Amino acid sequence: MLLKTLRDQFYTELTEHYPETEIQSFFNLLSECFLKMKGHEVSLNLYAPISGKKTEKFENAIKRLKKHEPIQYIIGTTEFYGLPFKVTESTLIPRPETEELVQWVTDVSTSKTENFSILDIGTGSGCIAISLAKSSPNATVYAIDVSKKALIIAKTNAKLNKVDVEFVELDILNWQNEPWNMEFEDVKFDIIVSNPPYVRQLEKAQMSANVLRHEPGLALYVEDDEPLVFYKTIAEFATAHLKDQGQLFFEINQYLGTEMIEFLEGSNFKDVVLKKDIFGNDRMVSGIKMS
Numbered sequence: 001m002l003l004k005t006l007r008d009q010f011y012t013e014l015t016e017h018y019p020e021t022e023i024q025s026f027f028n029l030l031s032e033c034f035l036k037m038k039g040h041e042v043s044l045n046l047y048a049p050i051s052g053k054k055t056e057k058f059e060n061a062i063k064r065l066k067k068h069e070p071i072q073y074i075i076g077t078t079e080f081y082g083l084p085f086k087v088t089e090s091t092l093i094p095r096p097e098t099e100e101l102v103q104w105v106t107d108v109s110t111s112k113t114e115n116f117s118i119l120d121i122g123t124g125s126g127c128i129a130i131s132l133a134k135s136s137p138n139a140t141v142y143a144i145d146v147s148k149k150a151l152i153i154a155k156t157n158a159k160l161n162k163v164d165v166e167f168v169e170l171d172i173l174n175w176q177n178e179p180w181n182m183e184f185e186d187v188k189f190d191i192i193v194s195n196p197p198y199v200r201q202l203e204k205a206q207m208s209a210n211v212l213r214h215e216p217g218l219a220l221y222v223e224d225d226e227p228l229v230f231y232k233t234i235a236e237f238a239t240a241h242l243k244d245q246g247q248l249f250f251e252i253n254q255y256l257g258t259e260m261i262e263f264l265e266g267s268n269f270k271d272v273v274l275k276k277d278i279f280g281n282d283r284m285v286s287g288i289k290m291s
């Protein structure tokens with residue numbers, strides 16, 4: 001089949017399902033992945049023949065896109081903080097807001113001249129831990145997740161990006177009873193960062209089909225009556241495992257900024273700061289552990 005015919009069929013099949021700009025963006029990403037051709041190369045090679053095997057790959061992608069599967073899962077990779085990350089349905093697709101959290105932690109870390117340690121809680125694809133390990137070579141980075149499958153991907157991503165991160169399987173909600181806590185009883189971190197699950201069930205109605213149907217519920221949702229459950233548990237953990245004057249960073253639910261400030265100020269944290277993301281939503285908080 002000619003590339004032009006393949007492209008025309010791709011647009012026709014998806015036109016009912018997505019706006020044209022999105023279809024164009026999907027076709028460019030898939031061409032780069034399956035044909036190793038960038039957008040302008042496609043335009044220059046419209047009459048090039050495409051093998052049956054490659055055509056099949058596009059047909060399969062069309063089927064998956066019709067089911068609203070995210071393009072990142074179809075391609076199997078995404079970019080975060082300028083780095084490549086493998087993603088599967090066991091890992092959340094890293095979001096641009098989280099890059100801003102990484103930037104904030106990096107800005108604080110660059111002032112540290114001595115060696116220091118960072119723990120990322122709920123690492124998923126490993127995007128936060130790996131980006132921080134890359135941007136802060138004098139940091140020892142640890143990362144935990146309850147999901148075995150996510151940790152396998154996170155380890156692959158650490159190798160892909162050539163950084164050392166110590167990954168640990170742990171249910172943070174049960175940290176006091178986990179063997180990890182005993183093993184690392186005396187470990188104290190300079191920085192703890194987390195983007196935990198924070199979407200309430202009541203917010204599901206605002207979410208798009210690709211997130212609802214395909215991204216892992218374990219990574220996203222909390223119960224409506226306990227929206228801060230992860231933050232409260234992580235703050236307790238941080239009280240035990242942060243050094244004095246150590247810093248805690250959270251990505252948060254945009255609707256719970258005020259609650260988060262009140263909660264941290266009422267806990268063992270001072271100098272609490274709330275920041276907005278590029279979309280103007282309350283998205284990140286930080287606090288310093290009191291001595």
Ligand SMILES: C[S@@+](CC[C@H](N)C(=O)[O-])C[C@H]1O[C@@H](n2cnc3c(N)ncnc32)[C@H](O)[C@@H]1O
Pocket residue numbers: 091092093094095098121122123124125126127128144145146147150170171172173174195196197198218219220
């Ligand atoms: C919102 S995702 C964040 C993933 C990644 N850090 C990011 O920013 O894209 C939350 C992560 O927390 C993990 N998680 C959920 N419950 C957990 C628990 N009880 N203990 C540890 N990790 C948990 C999920 O598996 C998921 O990877």
